[in-house]
Amino acid sequence: MLAIRGLRKTFGGRTVLDGFDLTVEAGEFVALLGPNGSGKSTALRCVVGLETPDGGSVSVDGNAAMVFQKIHLVGRRTALDNVCSGALGRLPLHRSVFFGQDVREEAVRCLDRVGLADRVLERCARLSGGQQQRVAIARALCQRANVILADEPVSALDPQAAVQVMELLVELANDGLAVVAVLHQPELARTYAHRIVEMGAFA
Numbered sequence: 001m002l003a004i005r006g007l008r009k010t011f012g013g014r015t016v017l018d019g020f021d022l023t024v025e026a027g028e029f030v031a032l033l034g035p036n037g038s039g040k041s042t043a044l045r046c047v048v049g050l051e052t053p054d055g056g057s058v059s060v061d062g063n064a065a066m067v068f069q070k071i072h073l074v075g076r077r078t079a080l081d082n083v084c085s086g087a088l089g090r091l092p093l094h095r096s097v098f099f100g101q102d103v104r105e106e107a108v109r110c111l112d113r114v115g116l117a118d119r120v121l122e123r124c125a126r127l128s129g130g131q132q133q134r135v136a137i138a139r140a141l142c143q144r145a146n147v148i149l150a151d152e153p154v155s156a157l158d159p160q161a162a163v164q165v166m167e168l169l170v171e172l173a174n175d176g177l178a179v180v181a182v183l184h185q186p187e188l189a190r191t192y193a194h195r196i197v198e199m200g201a202f203a
């Protein structure tokens, strides 16, 4: 589970987050909505350490991993290699040059979980946007994340691929992960999320 309490963040004297609270339980899929600039990305970035909060607390039960609108895969490497890289954080340095059989098997299971068992050895650049986003989610699973933070995961996808990614996120929550997704599509949020949290212009 994820618990954000009283999160505060200012940039150059401008307050972006002023006491933001959010709890996402294991098994829950929360959609985070709000206008541009309301601090949605900043809140998620504070959870994974990409920003340092000025106040408040963040507590994660286990690991948190983030997926982004801009997907950040290595296009010339295979889906398998990209997912294996999710394990880097827990491997000793000498093991991280070549991924061992155990990591590769775990990565294949993660790719199977996102419906891409048949594309394991495909270079990511050759996958569709929706498939690439699912590889990024598989990489988060290979980080053994219990909390998945998705910042506009479907904004760059066509409607059909967006639905597949939303269905996957809600399934992962139903399997016991805590999932929070920033969305700009209220109808997708209403259809798939267990709960909607709206951030105001000054959350």
Ligand SMILES: Nc1ncnc2c1ncn2[C@@H]1O[C@H](COP(=O)(O)OP(=O)(O)OP(=O)(O)O)[C@@H](O)[C@H]1O
Pocket: 011, 012, 016, 034, 035, 036, 037, 038, 039, 040, 041, 042, 043
């Ligand atoms: N590194 C930064 N330096 C300065 N200002 C920043 C930085 N990151 C974010 N901001 C500002 O903080 C405010 C909130 O940004 P944030 O990206 O969290 O909003 P958001 O809700 O995700 O918006 P959007 O829907 O457009 O993605 C914005 O005004 C933004 O310009």
Ligand SMILES: [Mg+2]
Pocket: 040, 041, 042, 151
């Ligand atoms: Mg944002």
